[in-house]
Amino acid sequence: MGFATIEAVQEALAGEDYICGRGLATVVFLSLKLGRPLFLEGEAGTGKTEIAKAIAAALGRPLIRLQCYEGLDAASAVYEWNFAAQMIAIRAAEAQGGADRAALKTELFSSDYLIERPLLRAMRPDPAGAPVLLIDEIDRTDEPFEAFLLEALSDFQVTIPELGTIKAPEPPIVILTSNRTREVHDALKRRCLYHWVDYPDMARELEILRARVPGAADQLSRAIVAFVHELRGADLFKRPGVAETIDWAKCLLALDVIALSPEVIADTLGAILKYQDDIQRLEGSEAKRILDKIAADAPLPIG
Structure with missing residues (x-):
């Protein structure tokens, strides 16, 4: 997975109209080669989000974007149950009468009623290969969500109480960005390769x-x-x-x-x-x- 050389990274990204210097190309090359998340920090508008789009396009991988915001929690980032569809199923079962409650409960909390959010979708197999998971503006979230990410990015798995643990068959390519509106915890940064994206000359x-x-x-x-x-x-x-x-x-x-x-x-x-x-x-x-x-x-x- 990835590119043969640093120069190949620059050429491939240039083919997607993303012009980067050798420093950024080097850290992208190493991130792909070592399978490590890439943490990009810098001022807003310096191209941090675009690099994820360019990498996905150059590799022919799907791009899954988790846009961070204040109050984002693990459940919102991973999954939620389709409550409206579940209620319709309950009413339909009640109208028919004699519904098996245990069977109904199993059905209601099956994948048919599961709404997958970005982190869970990134764990799913894809014919095109592991997706590029963009966790955009991580500095907008709070420390509890960072703590959750530590586990998710360490084992590349998430747990749904009703369904169990779902592990990625192939780890996604993870890119985190931050506009540095606050300092992100060192524990999260240690799991990543870091690069400061500055304004270009x-x-x-x-x-x-x-x-x-x-x-x-x-x-x-x-x-x-x-x-x-x-x-x-x-x-x-x-x-x-x-x-x-x-x-x-x-x-x-x-x-x-x-x-x-x-x-x-x-x-x-x-x-x-x-x-x-x-x-x-x-x-x-x-x-x-x-x-x-x-x-x-x-x-x-x-x-």
């Missing part, structure tokens, strides 16, 4: 933009990347990630923009900044100052 971000928005003119793409990199150095509540760079380029392409200008930036700031205070900071003279700076650094299409 300008050359790599330009390469990413070319792959994801091929219709954008090269000079405009350079101007977009240069402007976003300047924004990341500003005192903002939320710095724009790579996802915002791509969104902004798509917006400018849809508007047939060929050059950046203060007016164009003001009209499209909502694509790269998500907080009103940050938008107000960039309106007017600040946007022009950044444009003048990047124009002085390199000949870019700025109008």
